[in-house]
Amino acid sequence: MNREERREKRVRGRGGTTGVKFGRAASRRQTNLTFITEFFLLGFQGSQVFRNVLFFLFLILFVVTICGNLLIIALVSTSKNLHTPMYFFISQLSISDILLPTDIVPNMFYYLLNNGGTITFAGCFIQFYVFGAMETFECFLLTVMSYDRYVAICNPLRYTSIMTNTLCVKFVVMCWMWGFTSSFVLTISPSQLYFCGDNVIDHIFCDLVPLLDLACSNTFIVHMEMYLLGTPNIIIPTTIIVVSYTYIVITVLRIPSSIGRQKAFSTCSSHLIVVSIFYWTIFSVYVFPTKGQTSTISKMISLLYTVLTPLINPIIYSLRNKDIKKAAQEKLHRH
Numbered sequence: 001m002n003r004e005e006r007r008e009k010r011v012r013g014r015g016g017t018t019g020v021k022f023g024r025a026a027s028r029r030q031t032n033l034t035f036i037t038e039f040f041l042l043g044f045q046g047s048q049v050f051r052n053v054l055f056f057l058f059l060i061l062f063v064v065t066i067c068g069n070l071l072i073i074a075l076v077s078t079s080k081n082l083h084t085p086m087y088f089f090i091s092q093l094s095i096s097d098i099l100l101p102t103d104i105v106p107n108m109f110y111y112l113l114n115n116g117g118t119i120t121f122a123g124c125f126i127q128f129y130v131f132g133a134m135e136t137f138e139c140f141l142l143t144v145m146s147y148d149r150y151v152a153i154c155n156p157l158r159y160t161s162i163m164t165n166t167l168c169v170k171f172v173v174m175c176w177m178w179g180f181t182s183s184f185v186l187t188i189s190p191s192q193l194y195f196c197g198d199n200v201i202d203h204i205f206c207d208l209v210p211l212l213d214l215a216c217s218n219t220f221i222v223h224m225e226m227y228l229l230g231t232p233n234i235i236i237p238t239t240i241i242v243v244s245y246t247y248i249v250i251t252v253l254r255i256p257s258s259i260g261r262q263k264a265f266s267t268c269s270s271h272l273i274v275v276s277i278f279y280w281t282i283f284s285v286y287v288f289p290t291k292g293q294t295s296t297i298s299k300m301i302s303l304l305y306t307v308l309t310p311l312i313n314p315i316i317y318s319l320r321n322k323d324i325k326k327a328a329q330e331k332l333h334r335h
Contacts, residue, residue, distance in 0.1 A: 043111030
């Protein structure tokens with residue numbers, strides 16, 4: 001029996017698995033169906049050498065990502081000069097950038113070493129739940145950060161009275177709550193679907209789109225929930241960000257001094273770069289996916305917002321931010 005035949009036998013499950021359904025009523029109606037207890041994620045396919053190279057590359061990126069974001073959190077927490085709304089939001093972004101790759105990358109290591117691997121049915125949806133919560137949270141947090149920059153540039157004299165500590169905490173709590181709530185709604189309905197025949201997911205993690213491709217029951221309700229929740233989750237933040245930066249650009253262009261304009265733009269440039277990278281990856285995957293896109297390209301794009309974006313964010317904020325670099329230097333000199 002060759003490798004493909006062994007994999008086919010393994011992923012179809014014991015006893016000729018044909019479908020799955022959660023719920024007692026469905027179980028009574030479908031007594032002839034065997035429960036699928038796991039999915040098989042292919043990950044990146046290729047030779048052992050190729051997968052080993054990817055493993056060590058992603059391992060380095062993962063370690064750098066965790067260390068970089070932990071450094072940002074530590075600096076913001078311990079440096080009094082960084083106890084401002086902007087850096088408070090950046091530290092929350094770093095928390096999300098730790099949780100997101102931690103949810104996906106460790107499993108991906110296993111798939112690379114074993115040329116694919118299994119994940120339990122519950123584990124698959126838990127992974128998607130955490131992923132969805134982090135992406136939604138980051139989407140709205142970047143919106144809050146855009147509003148913070150708008151107030152700082154367009155209403156500098158009222159900045160401290162508007163962006164109070166209480167308001168900042170409320171903003172962050174609402175972002176976290178909405179992230180976990182909306183992701184919970186999007187996770188429950190797919191977990192109630194039938195999954196028939198092959199349970200192979202040609203992806204690097206349990207994303208909703210490849211999961212729905214395996215469903216043999218009606219996915220209309222799930223797609224409706226995706227549009228009803230996904231559309232405002234993208235349209236509202238995007239609109240607020242565009243409007244905020246439109247006012248920022250107009251205000252900055254009215255500054256008579258070129259040095260003043262440069263200083264104003266520099267305070268927003270790091271955030272604008274992060275926002276652009278984040279929304280470009282989200283739009284390319286979920287809003288305007290390329291027709292005929294191969295699974296390999298889809299996996300590579302997925303890496304952008306699951307691995308690369310959490311890595312780039314602390315680098316951008318540290319390299320382009322004098323306050324963070326100064327705080328880091330002070331900590332190094334003390335020790």
